[in-house]
Amino acid sequence: MEDEPAIADLVRLYLTRDGFGVHLERDGEAGLSAARRLRPVACVLDIALPGLPGTEICRRLREAGDWTPVIFLTARDDEVDRIVGLELGADDYVTKPFSPRELVARVRAVLRRSAGGPEGADRPRVVGPVTLDPARRTVTAGGAPVQLTSTEFDLLAHLMARPGRVFTREELLAGVWGYAAHAGTRTVDVHVAQVRAKLGPASVIRTHRGVGYAVDA
Amino acid sequence: MEDEPAIADLVRLYLTRDGFGVHLERDGEAGLSAARRLRPVACVLDIALPGLPGTEICRRLREAGDWTPVIFLTARDDEVDRIVGLELGADDYVTKPFSPRELVARVRAVLRRSAGGPEGADRPRVVGPVTLDPARRTVTAGGAPVQLTSTEFDLLAHLMARPGRVFTREELLAGVWGYAAHAGTRTVDVHVAQVRAKLGPASVIRTHRGVGYAVDA
DNA sequence: CCCGCCTTTACCGAACCCGAACACACACCG
DNA sequence: CGGTGTGTGTTCGGGTTCGGTAAAGGCGGG
Numbered sequence: 001m002e003d004e005p006a007i008a009d010l011v012r013l014y015l016t017r018d019g020f021g022v023h024l025e026r027d028g029e030a031g032l033s034a035a036r037r038l039r040p041v042a043c044v045l046d047i048a049l050p051g052l053p054g055t056e057i058c059r060r061l062r063e064a065g066d067w068t069p070v071i072f073l074t075a076r077d078d079e080v081d082r083i084v085g086l087e088l089g090a091d092d093y094v095t096k097p098f099s100p101r102e103l104v105a106r107v108r109a110v111l112r113r114s115a116g117g118p119e120g121a122d123r124p125r126v127v128g129p130v131t132l133d134p135a136r137r138t139v140t141a142g143g144a145p146v147q148l149t150s151t152e153f154d155l156l157a158h159l160m161a162r163p164g165r166v167f168t169r170e171e172l173l174a175g176v177w178g179y180a181a182h183a184g185t186r187t188v189d190v191h192v193a194q195v196r197a198k199l200g201p202a203s204v205i206r207t208h209r210g211v212g213y214a215v216d217a
Numbered sequence: 218m219e220d221e222p223a224i225a226d227l228v229r230l231y232l233t234r235d236g237f238g239v240h241l242e243r244d245g246e247a248g249l250s251a252a253r254r255l256r257p258v259a260c261v262l263d264i265a266l267p268g269l270p271g272t273e274i275c276r277r278l279r280e281a282g283d284w285t286p287v288i289f290l291t292a293r294d295d296e297v298d299r300i301v302g303l304e305l306g307a308d309d310y311v312t313k314p315f316s317p318r319e320l321v322a323r324v325r326a327v328l329r330r331s332a333g334g335p336e337g338a339d340r341p342r343v344v345g346p347v348t349l350d351p352a353r354r355t356v357t358a359g360g361a362p363v364q365l366t367s368t369e370f371d372l373l374a375h376l377m378a379r380p381g382r383v384f385t386r387e388e389l390l391a392g393v394w395g396y397a398a399h400a401g402t403r404t405v406d407v408h409v410a411q412v413r414a415k416l417g418p419a420s421v422i423r424t425h426r427g428v429g430y431a432v433d434a
Numbered sequence: 435c436c437c438g439c440c441t442t443t444a445c446c447g448a449a450c451c452c453g454a455a456c457a458c459a460c461a462c463c464g
Numbered sequence: 465c466g467g468t469g470t471g472t473g474t475t476c477g478g479g480t481t482c483g484g485t486a487a488a489g490g491c492g493g494g
Contacts, residue, residue, distance in 0.1 A: 407451085
């Protein structure tokens, strides 16, 4: 998001050349709604925008639990802005005048870092033949839709949020059910079995004996 | 790591005041070995260092599978340096002259980000041809995946947490099996043998006769 | 009242751990 | 140089734990 067309074009040009899809908005409100609608992998925000300042957009996204990586553009090479921006949850910033190549490098670095983080929690995820769309709460296995109950869906979503990562039963109870684990229960196992049955041969969930469960990376 | 004492002192002063423990090194080689030895939560590297340049230190750490967050200090406000730094796996950089407050904010931001990803004890470890990922509970030897049981994995993870350090059988029993373990000390031997067999020729575990076991540093 | 979902329980098969026993390597010493 | 003893490598079966599965009870909503 950027209000000066010349700079915006440069940004788009370079990011596009590097294989990123780019969506541009010229003012704050439009940018905020676009970010919520399009669920991009990262946002590049000018701090000084007509309408809503970029910092405010970032704050509202974070407030809504949206941890999409944010990179600020700022004209003022002023440390106060820098610190404020980073402290309120931005991931990086670039001061104008910047080189587009530098911006691209920053976007890359931020994406590399956030690869394992909670960001993009609402973007569809794909693991092998299984797809899961958190926003629509839909799951498909091998292209065919799969009907999961609420708990089953949350469980699978939790596991697929970090493919490869092994979750203990306590972690799953805390993360999916929402309360601390009371030991000696096998509820998690039963739900895992249920999900596996519904996914059919595309059972992405792997058991780690003595530890917990994970989906294949 | 920093070769100008005045700047180094400032960095230390501000980071210490903010509750960070700080270790200083003045040249590249010392810094690299210190980073490997002390396993800090983050590294602050001057790009221009006597001996090894900071970029080289970062490159070598990454090469060894060490993803400790790295922040570069650079005098040259030159985008090539910036991009090179970020592309080779640095997490951020600060250009001189910088304010110590800004540096602290950067360190904070980097730590906050890395807390969402693989955190502290969950960071992958590499020793020679063997890699171990605590979060995924996966092990590879020479690139090939290795299937370990829970106890075998915990044992190897414990040893690889401090390469070079020799653990007695009692220490391993306490650390891996837990303090309530009533297993005989020979149990450790059996599991070590099992891990060695599964790792194949890449057996990183060395026996210290009369003492215990360690992985090569 | 019916129906779907969550939870618990019980049972079974399989994987795993332990410990003992035996074979082997190394160091010390005669 | 070979004997001896201590410490370590390796093998193997019994016992136990752990996870898959099916079935039934509880709870709430339609």
